[in-house]
Amino acid sequence: MSNAVSTTEAPAIERQTGAWVTHAILGIGVILFALPLWIVLMGSTHDAATIGRGEVPLLPGAHALENYRAAWTQGGTGVGVGWMLWNSMVIALSIAIGKIAISIISAYAVVFFRFPGRRLFFWAIFITLMLPVEVRIFPTFKVVSDLGLVNTYAGLIIPVIASATATLLFRQFFLTIPDEFVEAAKMDGAGPLRFFWDVVLPLSRTNMAALFVILFVYGWNQYLWPLLVATSADVETVVIGMVKMIGSESNTEWNIVMATCVLAMLPPVLVVMLMQRWFVKGLTDTEK
Known part of the structure; x- marks a missing residue:
């Protein structure tokens, strides 16, 4: 009897041990990820002298209100973070909406229309994934400069608004739409635009939501392209602003920089939190 019990309990003990190990690894990962963020958050509530002495504050200080007020109105370069956040949001x-709009239309054309060179056009889009941003950034900047779009919203947005990745993802999803839907739409007299609006778009909602989260964070964290195109504070993003706040070690107001970092993290975090259900559903659901 004792041998039978031990044989029965052994798999349960192994599963429990495996669960503890898994949770321990996840806990360590969370600590390693969250600790720098916690230090930044706490550092934004202390004065510059505390951080200048090399202390690593782990508890809140008494200067949070004045630090965030200074960051919001003045920043570290005389430009308020509020304006930079607005630029980043726009x-x-x-970028997110434009990429989705262009990608879903191009994928729709490649999948549902029959025209000469259809596969060639798709592969031409797909091949752009193999080109790093650094390879095409200077030719792109030359075009933007010749068109007079330097230091404008259009110059910051239009050159990066196309997305081969999103086009590929939409194409793969559209290929799973049954042919019966297309035939039923034709029998009802629906044209291509009607079929796109009434059938394809509703089926693509979760995919669009998941891509929106990814592309919004991508657009928010843009650094290299805005660094080249944004030459004045009028269109300067918060990421570029944070870099400019960090001067020499003696002149950097680290408390203001940390307050700016916290403010810069809030919009992407809110977007992920608000759209988390749609984001997970778009990545995992097979029934769209």
């Missing part, structure tokens, strides 16, 4: 939203 650019991130425009």
Whole structure:
């Protein structure tokens, strides 16, 4: 009897041990990820002298209100973080919405229309994934400069608004739409635009939501391209602003920089939190 019990309990003990190990690894990962963020958050509540002495604050200080007020109104370069956040929001939203709009239309054309060179056009889009941003950034900047779009929202948004990745993802999803849907739409007299609006778009909602989260964060974290195109504070993003705040070690107001970092993290975090259900559903659901 004792041998039978031990044989029965052994798999349960192994599963429990495996669960503890898994949770321990996840806990360590969370600590390693969250600790720098916690230090930044706490550092934004202390004065510059505390951080200048090399202390690593792990508890809140008494200067949070004045630090965030200074960051919001003045920043570290005389430009308030509020304006930089607005610029980042406009650019991130425009990039996310523009990429989705262009990608879903191009994928729809490649999948549902029959025209000469259809596969050639798709592979031409797909091949752009193999080109790093650094390879095409200077020719792109030359075109933007010749068109007079330097230091404008259009110059920051239009050159990065196309997305081969999103086009590929939409194409793969459209290929799973049954042919019966297309035939039923034709029998009802629906044209291509009607079929796209009434059938394809509703089926693509979760995919669009998941891509929106990814593309918004991508647009918000843009650094290299805005660094080249944004030559004045009028269109400067918060990422570029944070870099400019860090001067020499003696002149950097680290408390203001950390407060700016916290403010810069809030919009992407809110977007992920608000759209988390749609994001997970778009990545995992097979029934769209």
